[in-house]
Amino acid sequence: MPITLRELAGKLALPVLAGDVSRPVGWVHGTELEDPTPFLEGGELLLTTGLHALRDGYVERLVRAGVVGLGFGTGLSHDVVPSSLVEAAAKAALGLVEVPREVPFIAISKAVSKALAADEYAALSRTSEAQRALTRAAVRAGVGGVVRRLGQWIDGWVVLLDAAGEPVHAHNPRLVPDLTAELARLKTAGGLASAAFELDGVHVFLQALGSRARGVLAVGTARPDPGIVNTAASLLVLALAQHDSVDAARRELRAGQFRMLLAGLPIDGLPTRFRVFLAGEPPDDTVFWAAVDGDIVVLADEFDGVASSEVDQSGVARGYREAQQARRAGVRTFEDLAGSLKVPDGFADALLRPLDAETRETLRVWLTHHGAWDPAATEMGVHRHTLRNRVRKAEQALGRSLDSPGLRAELWLALHREGQ
Template sequence: MSISLHDLARSLGLPVLAGDVSRPVGWVHGTELADPTPFLEGGELLLTTGLNALTPGYVERLVRAGVVGLGFGTGLGHDVVPAELVRQAGESGLGLVEVPREVPFIAISKAVSKALAADEYAALTRTSEAQRALTRAAVRGGVAGVVRRLGQWINGWVVLFDAAGEPVHAHNARQVPELREELARLGTSGGLASAAFATDDWHVFLQALGSRARGVLAVGTTEPLDADLNIVNTAASLLTLALAQNDAVDAAHRELRNGQFRLLLNGIPVEGLPERFRVFLADDPPDGGFWAEHDGRIVVLAAESDGHASSEVDRTEVARGYREARQAEKAGVRTFEELAGSLKVPEGFAESLLQPLDTETRETLRTWLGHHGAWDPAATELGIHRHTLKNRVRKAENALGKSLDSPGLRAELWLALHREGQ
């Protein structure tokens, strides 16, 4: 913490004469100007021998400029500090100390510089320790570990929001103010990557992580962050890397699931699925279980889930289940069974269409169409060679006098075969 005018005066044996001496000294500057304020930034301790200290409005100008205090040197132009200056300093609250001749002005400057250097070193040491702690937390605890450790270092609350503005990780977040409007503005017009503002109780800092899509880090402290802003920036960088790594892992898992689903569509079983399940077309991925992305859709393999569903299938019948789920979706019904029960088929339609086909051919077509025309899985289910299957399909085409390359004929046959089995 910076040295206050009170502590500075005590360490150097300077008499305190008036005003508020509790404020920290940011710098020391010697001047004899009647109006030095154009050259000041605020927070300074001014040292003077009093050549112009009694100029009208002198004290008021220093106060308006944010001067911390005035050190008045005695033993040169003045043997004592003028009583009028003491009175003005007391009324305005400007800290006033006497600097006897035996205390050189340079000693005061050195004392303040030493204190400021110690503050900077302490801040650098604290930042370095925090960076190491945050890095360890990232390695051991990932995103959640960084959020927790950051909250401990800054002694405030920390929340990591996702792209939708929902909190996903938090530390000491029971008193977090409403941030929806600020989160919505971040990363929009102007391309803001960070924002800082104050509420009645908190100084809040928001930092977008890499891009708005990755999330936003929100930090609240009772005092401005100042030097601890470096700690927050380190945490934001670590969180950005951790989230990017999570995205890469998620992408790899997603591609693996998509590949497994393509195998299932071709009748090749994969591990980790129940014996019997339904194929669902859903709007969003479920919290658990097997799901994949196919043709721009979320496909879920489960006993129960949201979305349009097939009839029950096993691991070798996923292609049929996927087709049934799409048909249920197109018809606007919950399950494929509802679709079959709702179709209005002309009397004698199934009998007329299937009449040329014997029992073996009908069973062959039912299985083959159930696998969406895939040869290998259908042949496997029937227990025959794929060439035998192809011969049976050609036999059906000859009997029907039509090509089964026609989607319309396949749909009619599937419906007729399904109705026949009821």
Template sequence: MPVTVATLLGSASLELTLHTPDARVDRAVSWVHVSELADPTPFLEGGELLLTTGLALTPEGTGEYVRRLAAAGVVGLGLGTGLSHAAVPAELVAAADEHGLAVLEVPRQTPFIALSRTVSSALAAEEYAAVTRTSTVQRELTRAAVAPGAPGTVVDRLARHLGGWALLVDAAGTPLEAAPPAARGRAGGLTAAVDRLRTARPPAGAALTQPGETVLLQSLGTGSRVRGFLAVGRPGPFSAGDRHVVNAAALLLTLRLEQSRALDSGTAALRAAILQLLLAGQTAAAGPVVAALGERLPGEPVQALAVLGTAEQRAAAVDVAADAAAHVREPVLSAELDDALLVLVSADGPLAGRLAVLPERVPGAVLGTAAPVPWDRLADGVRQARQAAGHGRAAGAPVTAFADLAGRGLAALLDRDATAAFAEAALAPLVAADRAGPGDLVESLRTWLAAHGQWEPAAARLGVHRHTLRKRIGRAGELLGRDLDSPGVRAELWLALHPPTQ
């Protein structure tokens, strides 16, 4: 228990007398300070018991002296009598009553050092007790972290120690454990704070002060990857000891989550092998292996999703996919394939739709989705998903569906620089001839191709006779060394004349 003015009054050896019975005496004393200054407040922090013999006290200045002490947060004023003052001045008591400041009479036989020792010993005992309590709780949390049922047990012990609530959410913000269970409802109100903290390198923390409650939020993880978040709340502020307990719980939960990550790494090769079996059409052989992992294959039709990004981003995407699957109670298979993460889900369930927002949860990752396919056509679906993701990355689009590639046109699928180089080389003979002559070959070829090789419409658009156009196109064919009646050659020249601009 903290030492208070009442604690000192209860010590018979100090022989203190309270002259302001209406003043509060239950406020904690942070320290004892002795000063004979007329204004000692610049040297105070609040919470002190100020001791003085009253050398600077004057009848006319007493009111202002007490007002300043009360404004500075002094919890009590001890006046040593028998030196400057034979008794406590009445004007001091009146001013103290007005401002609610406790005034104690310290008799001549009680040295100020006795009060300092009493408060110092009490503070030391309180600090030792807090350290002991913190150490005890940390040991309990450690035992809970290695026991079956963790991390739920850790969250429960933490909430009970703090006399509040505790909530553990995954990297996507979905509640994993809560104590009491009603604390799950707190997740929605923490979304904005979690999103802000997600951008910081873990571990990072934030304190949210609300009316009648303080909430501490900490990210869990190592390196640049956030594994989850721990939120705890309780009425009033957190003591230093309680903050240490929260930090210890966050560390233990991080270790627990990282252990599961190590287990995930150990099964990554197995998952990749399962994917290879499925791509080879060996669905019957892959099924028992998946069952041995305690999982199920997604139901047909299957939708393949490809995630491109750094190793950390792909690892975070595995967590997001697993959390989303657990939320909707659907099977999911995630496995690495070369430089991409493949996520296989059932096309008929809600999981595919939930994963469409994966790049929002894993900033920087790119997602490509394929059309639903049966298991025996999985290789087609995986190819489509990877192609969609690749084109999305090139275009700066976080999510791209394979079906959308056709709607963008052929030019959108081509590399701009490579196509521009091809066009420059393919049309170079015509450009050179136009510079040296009338300058009508390139435009004539473009107009003729746009008219599907029909002479009359093309000649009319150019404002020339069809024989003139025939002569120009014949000349273009000679310079290019290509057969302009070939559909393939016409397609190449059309592309050269209309390169992508973005």
């Protein structure tokens, strides 16, 4: 923070005579003009020896010009500071200090210049440190890490909004005000990439991230530091571009893995048995999914979508076909296809009549597992040899071989009808 008039007076042992001495000193200027205000910018500590009489209205003009304080040198034109000046400074709340002759004006200028240089160096150091911290966050944690680290540095709130204005990542989200109007102005400002304003005492920055399609960084803080915000925005543009590249590579990898499964080649990380789902939107990465030929295909035990019957890795191609057939038929699962087909009355009774209840249940489980012996035997709690014997018994009763896909389909349809 810049040095205040009180701190300066304490540093150089200058007596404080009147007014507000808590304001920071932006510069020091010595003058003996009766009206120096045309040469001032505001924020100055004005030094004078009172060589010429200070006429009425002198202090008021200084206040209007934004002067933060007046240093009156004694021991030259005046032995003491005129009481009228002290009274005027007190009335106008202008900080007034006495500068004894043994304290040269140049010492005050040097002290302020040194303090300003130290403050600027501290600000540059802080910005540099923040840039390094934000860069580390981008490398280690990506987009979300940059947002969190920025929020910590500015001690405020930060939100990354997508192109639709929806929050993607946020720090201190409960503090974020309604920015709808400001975002709309930024969007329609004819190429404007950023905006800065004050809202309820908080400095707010809006920064479009490269192409506006990438979103907007919104920051609110009581300690504005545009340099840090700009650094964060640049890192976010890079991180988002990297994320897009990585996401595209992952999509290609998953599509390639799914094509391997279609070809009968196994991959790691899948459950033993699952269903093939056709979903409307890509899920998160807690389940395997791939975008293939316009479909979002999900391999999972349960999911919201059109599903095949249960398969293992060797049956993914069949499961994919089943899910597509179920979608074309307008049903939720491949098993529901049986209920949607039109079959003659008495079909199930006629086909299943030679089979007892145990054999019917055996065939239902076995066909559910697509003729796989071990999983079907496990579900029924019998040895696979027992299961084989029961299936042979069914073939003998039906007088037909269950190696026939047509018979399996008829039995599946009949068993499903029977259970309705």
